[in-house]
Amino acid sequence: MSAIAPEAVVIGASAGALEALSVILPALPANFRLPLMIVVHMPPDRSSILAELFQAKCRIAVREAEDKEPVNGGTAYFAPPDYHLLVEANKHLSLSSDEPILYSRPSIDVLFESAADAYGPALIAIVLSGANQDGAAGLKVIADAGGTAIVQSSEGAFATAMPEAAKAMCPSAQVLSPQEIAAYLEKVSGRP
Amino acid sequence: MTDVDMPEKIEDIEIRLLLEALYSRYHYDFRNYAMASVKRRLRQAREQLGFETLSALQESLLHDPNMFPRLLGYLTVQVSEMFRDPAYFRAIREKVVPHLRTYPSLKVWVAGCSAGEELYSLVILFREEGLEQRTLFYATDINQEALAQAEAGIFGLDRLQLFTENHRKSGGKSSLSDYYSAAYGRASFDKTLRQNVLFSDHSLVTDAVFGEMHLISCRNVMIYFDRDLQNRALGLFKDSLARKGFLGLGAKESLRFSNQAAAFSDFVREEKIYQRLAA
Numbered sequence A: 001m002s003a004i005a006p007e008a009v010v011i012g013a014s015a016g017a018l019e020a021l022s023v024i025l026p027a028l029p030a031n032f033r034l035p036l037m038i039v040v041h042m043p044p045d046r047s048s049i050l051a052e053l054f055q056a057k058c059r060i061a062v063r064e065a066e067d068k069e070p071v072n073g074g075t076a077y078f079a080p081p082d083y084h085l086l087v088e089a090n091k092h093l094s095l096s097s098d099e100p101i102l103y104s105r106p107s108i109d110v111l112f113e114s115a116a117d118a119y120g121p122a123l124i125a126i127v128l129s130g131a132n133q134d135g136a137a138g139l140k141v142i143a144d145a146g147g148t149a150i151v152q153s154s155e156g157a158f159a160t161a162m163p164e165a166a167k168a169m170c171p172s173a174q175v176l177s178p179q180e181i182a183a184y185l186e187k188v189s190g191r192p
Numbered sequence B: 001m002t003d004v005d006m007p008e009k010i011e012d013i014e015i016r017l018l019l020e021a022l023y024s025r026y027h028y029d030f031r032n033y034a035m036a037s038v039k040r041r042l043r044q045a046r047e048q049l050g051f052e053t054l055s056a057l058q059e060s061l062l063h064d065p066n067m068f069p070r071l072l073g074y075l076t077v078q079v080s081e082m083f084r085d086p087a088y089f090r091a092i093r094e095k096v097v098p099h100l101r102t103y104p105s106l107k108v109w110v111a112g113c114s115a116g117e118e119l120y121s122l123v124i125l126f127r128e129e130g131l132e133q134r135t136l137f138y139a140t141d142i143n144q145e146a147l148a149q150a151e152a153g154i155f156g157l158d159r160l161q162l163f164t165e166n167h168r169k170s171g172g173k174s175s176l177s178d179y180y181s182a183a184y185g186r187a188s189f190d191k192t193l194r195q196n197v198l199f200s201d202h203s204l205v206t207d208a209v210f211g212e213m214h215l216i217s218c219r220n221v222m223i224y225f226d227r228d229l230q231n232r233a234l235g236l237f238k239d240s241l242a243r244k245g246f247l248g249l250g251a252k253e254s255l256r257f258s259n260q261a262a263a264f265s266d267f268v269r270e271e272k273i274y275q276r277l278a279a
């Protein structure tokens, strides 16, 4: 674990996202200190159901990210369908309708790379279940900036290609199950 | 965390200087755009244009006038669709048009029109509703290449399936194929659609009010701005709108965080359509 207290968490997930996130997010306590920014691949015409879905199950605040809103601790922000989500250096969120990256909008890499710039080593990044390569390049950028990299373990994952691609590109990443990820987040959030 | 104590990264210094150079040399002002996106695009430009560093790109930008349009292409990515977010155009048709009908003549401004997708959508909608003949459309952007494309009205035929579907979902009363002819993989839109349109180079960052509008549609442009710049653009829209004029924004844009919010009321909240309050 790095010596720098983490300030934020970014998560990327695709196929199998709901199962993994349903373990992690509801486990976080009401006084969870860190903000979480989350990209889940969804068909573009799907209206934003994720935030609502998790709101009901979670003790932390869960919302769909809005353009230029300040990042608050203890809040999970989902990227809206069909927009990229980025974090600015001043810890505000930005949306963008740039072209899809690796067929994805929102793109995990886009979120991760901007978060690496904004938080440097004080960032935890997690690549969950998925059947593509998104997030691998971004995870490496975060690890290179001194952040903490985590990928979901293959066992029990709905789709393993995405966490495996991320692990291959970023060998220093820890491999954890969703339960272990939840426990890890709770532990580091407790640190001052 | 105390950002002020952290030394500025070399890349951030380079970005700041490059944007300054771009402004001093070409009067294009990206200094207050949302930086996370600008950074991404500059990295992309540096890589694809084959420069070792952003400083090297800056040198070329200052000394080689051909570099400027190429870089501008990176900084103003053109992503658009006809009748993008069909529900927005349906709301314009069903809620805004009935008000517009009461005016003998109309002015409509499509700000950040890209290659014309949003403009043609509105012109076709106005034609279907019988308002086109009394309307003057202004289509503006800072990317001349995009403006030239908009003026030509030619789109890849492979995009027309989506445009047609969007048009239908927006409540279109005609068939989109009535408005273009297809040849060699391209759809060429009828020039009569442009007879009431003025295309011009206009920046929401550095240029001023140029007319009194009844409807301004500015979608997915202001998300690329920081908050101060958003406020500037919204101030421009406020000053450009007739009393009770309408302002339509992108699906994820709103007046919520703006200091101009008091000048507008929600008109169709879900579609981000606002109405200018009487001053």
Ligand SMILES: C[S@@+](CC[C@H](N)C(=O)[O-])C[C@H]1O[C@@H](n2cnc3c(N)ncnc32)[C@H](O)[C@@H]1O
Binding pocket: A097, B076, B077, B078, B079, B080, B081, B084, B111, B112, B113, B114, B115, B117, B118, B140, B141, B142, B143, B146, B202, B203, B204, B205, B206, B218, B219, B220, B221, B250
């Ligand atoms: C993502 S496109 C949006 C196109 C269209 N309005 C839509 O919603 O589909 C953004 C457009 O804004 C233009 N733009 C960027 N900065 C601008 C400025 N300062 N003033 C006017 N247009 C600008 C870009 O050149 C580009 O054409």
